[in-house]
Amino acid sequence: MGRSKDMARDLRWGGRVLGKPRKTRLAHKGAYNTEDTPYHVLEHVFTHVAPIAENDVIVDIGCGWGRVINYLLSLGAPNRVIGLELDPEVAADTAARLAPHANVSIVCADASAALPEDGTLFYLYNPFAEFVVRRLSARLMALPHLDRLRVVYYNSLHLEPFVKDPDWRIEPFQTPRGRVGALIRPARHLFSMNEGETEMKHSGEIVLRPADAQDGPAVMAIFNHYVANSFAAYPETPHPPQAFEHLLNICLDGSFVVAEEDGQVIGLGFLTPFLPAETLRRTAQVTYFIAPEHTGKGLGRLLLQSLVASARQRGVDTLLAHVSSLNQGSIRFHQQNGFERRGELQRVGRKHGQDFGVVYLQKFI
Structure with a gap:
């Protein structure tokens, strides 16, 4: 998708042109400088890596100005979407622009301490230092819906907390343009099986x-x-x-x-x-x-x-x-x-x- 089409989608769904790298004001809290995920990556992720289920509650961790949410809105899906943003000014601006969309809520909070209990599909574009990702890993594992939990970690610089924890399985992905990331899910041994059921198998997953x-x-x-x-x-x-x-x-x-x-x-x-x-x-x-x-x-x-x-x-x-x-x-x-x-x-x-x-x-x- 060309730059002009990206701009058109930003304006149509978010009321603001996005895509430029941004410096954080919250580095002391473990936040990194970041930029918006390209639309072609989002297309690949939500089509091939983690297709959205009808009952998914989607959480964008470090939502910034709302690029991921813009994309989700453009799909026309009715899923509830929650954006978590640490910077209060950015959160307020994004919340105001996306207020017309009843299924979207923006929360100014530290994601490692305030993950929504009903979240099932989490998107993370490496906006945080390793110690924050470690806290996120522990908080995610404490959520109640582990059987439905999926975490898309794009540009995954700090996989260590997930790789070293046997309760997580990591499945790498690569977009057609060479961008890489990982789909992270709870390990199969965490799920109890009813009598007569066999362990879940997903052919082709890389862990x-x-x-x-x-x-x-x-x-x-x-x-x-x-x-x-x-x-x-x-x-x-x-x-x-x-x-x-x-x-x-x-x-x-x-x-x-x-x-x-x-x-x-x-x-x-x-x-x-x-x-x-x-x-x-x-x-x-x-x-x-x-x-x-x-x-x-x-x-x-x-x-x-x-x-x-x-x-x-x-x-x-x-x-x-x-x-x-x-x-x-x-x-x-x-x-x-x-x-x-x-x-x-x-x-x-x-x-x-x-x-x-x-x-x-x-x-x-």
Whole structure:
């Protein structure tokens, strides 16, 4: 949708042109600078990721000037829509403009302390610091309708509180234009089943969770694929399943996550220390591998987002990636996701009869 159509929709439903980045006045409360979600992202989210059910109560966390609510109004659905906004001036302005719509209410409140009890579909565009998201996670889990609860977390920079909590399952998504986010729902074990019922299954869902000892064979199978068929992994001969224990030992404690679909591990990621010196603890190295049939779906970005969140929680503010000079796809991936190329050690390796260098890339977080 072009800029002119975006403006027309803003004016038609919200009475104000939106779309420009905004600085927050409430950084001391954990709020971030933010901008309005593009309409093409909202189209994808509410059509393919989290279609709106007839009985959904939709809550826009950090609603700002009302872009998400404008989109929902344009659909003509009668669902109740609640916008939560921390800034009192912004909340008052948005409430006044959207007052003609009886199904919309704007509440000036801290979302982590005032989530509506009847909310079922929550939209979150990363407007908050990690400690606020942690409180949100706990508050969401305390809501009464867990069987209907869905959280759309777009531009999900702080997934850590959800990834580390086994009561949540995370399903990444990517829009046709490459924007990424996650659909978050309560884990299946929280729902009691009546006699004769089976556990709910949703084919094709991708979930991020902490790695455990049972993941060894699947993780090493993915790693060994790249050992045998590419320069993404440096070794030339496959590693045994027992090598998984070594990976768990060398990674920063608790940072190893796996991506799972229909009970199968399809990707992995972890952080390792840069060097053992205490003065270099602020820096960590990132590693991730994805099963070849699942590449190109945004999973790499989601794993990276999870590792960024994990790094921040551990006081790490610099990430490094070292990549074979023959792995141009990985070099492009890192540069497209905020890493800067710092240099190359030329002709330091030889695999399958080919010389290769090691390219170092760096990202400040």
